[in-house]
Every structure is written in structure tokens, then in C-alpha cells.
Amino acid sequence: DTGVSQNPRHKITKRGQNVTFRCDPISEHNRLYWYRQTLGQGPEFLTYFQNEAQLEKSRLLSDRFSAERPKGSFSTLEIQRTEQGDSAMYLCASSVSGRAGETQYFGPGTRLLVL
């Protein structure tokens, strides 16, 4: 059990560019969540998957944001046409089963800076 990993850890991009972040959950964890954390705030929920199915995506911040989990293992979060307001820490978390109350284990996050 190596924990949740996220890559890259840091990303600096220019406004208007596309970025993609990867999350590798703990092995055999069925649920995978994405959150965004801005400075001085608690994390804000974006979307989640149960296996490969994306069960909630209405909280994605705009249609520039999309996420996938094609084989029910790792997941990617893409932001198209980045804006300076997208600068934040993007967190991934996974939990072991399909039950809502299971503990979520967080990765170290990807810190995005849009110039």
C-alpha cells in the first residue's frame, strides 16, 4: 500500500494552455474523488468516480474542467484554456469501497499556478 499519488506535484502554465493532472489511487480502491483547494480555504468537491463510472460531475467548476477514469484505476483531471483563477491545489482522494461513509485517503496534491 503506497498511498495515493499525484503527478505532477507542481505545474506552472500560461493562461490559455491546457493542463492534465494524474491521480493513482490506493490499489483496489473503488471510489476516487477530486477536490480543489484555494489558499486559506478548505477543499471544494469537484467530481467522483466509482470504478470507471463518473457519478457526479455537476460540481465541476466549468465546462473547461473534465475528468476520466477509463479503466477504473488511475484518473486524470484536465483543465482547458486555463485562467488565472484556476490557480489552486488539486487534491485526489480514494476510498476502499462503494460505501459513502468510508474514509478517504488523500494524495499530496498538484499545485497549479497559472501566469
Added chain:
Amino acid sequence: AQTVTQSQPEMSVQEAETVTLSCTYDTSESDYYLFWYKQPPSRQMILVIRQEAYKQQNATENRFSVNFQKAAKSFSLKISDSQLGDAAMYFCAPNQGGSQGNLIFGKGTKLSVKP
């Protein structure tokens, strides 16, 4: 849960003393779970303690315990025998409830521990 309020942006405690962090929340769900997470500076989110809303007994985990008042929608965290390593941001996070497991985070309380 829809909103979470942590009314103490910062708290300070002397090493070996006890401190209580407050949290209130708003929810219309009857079946949900509540969590306290710790986020040390530049490090990832770590679970401190978990409470099932249907259980009347307050959760404890070594030096950490909660005071869960379901009717009042209050979920405070008590840290006993505070240690220097307890210094961190602490987030109260009930889950959405129902079949969704996403967490709703408060703004956090920054805890300092004085030697």
C-alpha cells in the same frame, strides 16, 4: 451536509495541554458521517478521526476525541496532551450523505502548539 462552520480561524495551545476545536454544520440528511482531517504545512491531508452519525457514542482515537451533538449539529474535536507535531490546519468535514460520499469542508482552524 451543505455548509460547515469552523468559527476559530486560529487556536493556540501549550504543549501537554488540552484544546478543543469547534465545528457546526447544516444538513437535511439523517445518514451521514463526519470526519476531522489534519493538514500539516506543505503536507497532505491525514485522517484524525471519524464519526458515524447514527452512533450516539463519541469516537475516540488515542489523544483525539469528539463531542458529537447530532441535534445541535455540532462536532467538536478535543486534543489531549498536545504535542508539537499536532501543529497543523484542522478541517471538519461531514460527508454529503446518502449515496454520495464527497466531503464538505469547513475553512479550517490553524492550530499552533507552544513548547
